[in-house]
Amino acid sequence: MLELRSLDAGYGSFQALFGINLDVKAGEAVGVIGPNGAGKTTLMRVISGLIRPIKGSIAMEGQDVVATPAHRIVDLGIAHVPENRRLFPRLTVDDNLKMGAYMPGARAKYAERLEFVFDLFPRMKERRGQMAGTMSGGEQQMCAIGRALMSDPKLLLLDEPSAGLAPVVVQQVFELVKRIRAGGLTVLIVEQNVQQVLKVVDRAYLLEAGTIRASGTSEEMLSTDTIKQAYLGV
Known part of the structure; x- marks a missing residue:
């Protein structure tokens, strides 16, 4: 459904994303995890047209997102729930x-x-x-x-949906994500709460310093030493 290829993006002279390759298939829930400042919000903004890439391509069901005016991207079936x-x-x-x-x-x-x-x-x-x-x-x-x-x-972009919320509310938000995707909606979710997000997505990408460092199924990511040590405190 969504394909990003060799995507570079940033703000003015500051480059935040480097050579991003990412796929989201119809009906999937995919997570992008990583620390603060990794480029996760920039990734969401470039997909929804709030900023334009420096280079690379974005396709939504074969349609060229980069060539689509920002205010028409929602017509391609992309909806963005921004951070905050x-x-x-x-x-x-x-x-x-x-x-x-x-x-x-x-x-x-x-x-x-x-x-x-x-x-x-x-x-x-x-x-x-x-x-x-x-x-x-x-x-x-x-x-x-x-x-x-x-x-x-067709595709819901969720940028840090648990940010600033009490733990009990965080649980409710992730339960809602489960319900939304159970209805057949495709979801791409950016989140720092690694343990919670890996419970609700099928696959995930680890984004660090603007590059994809690892990717795999939720189970694979949870068992990766990098994830365990850096994000789960194991």
Whole structure:
């Protein structure tokens, strides 16, 4: 579904990613793990068109993502839940969800998608008239994921969904990821919480200093000495 080949990316004169090759197949959940500053958020931003690569290619179901205007990338079926959620804090939950369905194709399915999101997140239905900025961190994360799902994506990009959340809420977020992918949605998730993310993905890539250092199934990654020593404290 998603293919990255020899991808370099960065900001101005600063290069953050070097020669990235990454694949996500339809129906998979794939994780990208690694320390702070490894380039994980840059990877998500370049896939969703927030920044353009220095070189290399990105294809979504054979469509050239790099050649697609940033505001049309959501039409290719890619929805991005950014780090720190990036909600509109002074808009209601309802209005934030409407923003996720702004493309013409999504507008036609608005009622159906809203019902889907409220089934997934009953709390959002209860809070629909509340200002997004007044909710708890966990509720804001639900709203941000719901907003992305309103566009009826094929591929959901999740950037550090557990960041800044209490441990009990982190568990809830990863349970939600399991439910989302059980519905057939393809997920690419960037996460520092290695132990948790490897429980919900099929495969993972280890990103360090802007390069892919290792990749494999969740089981393979959990048994790798590099992962055990650096991320699991074993």
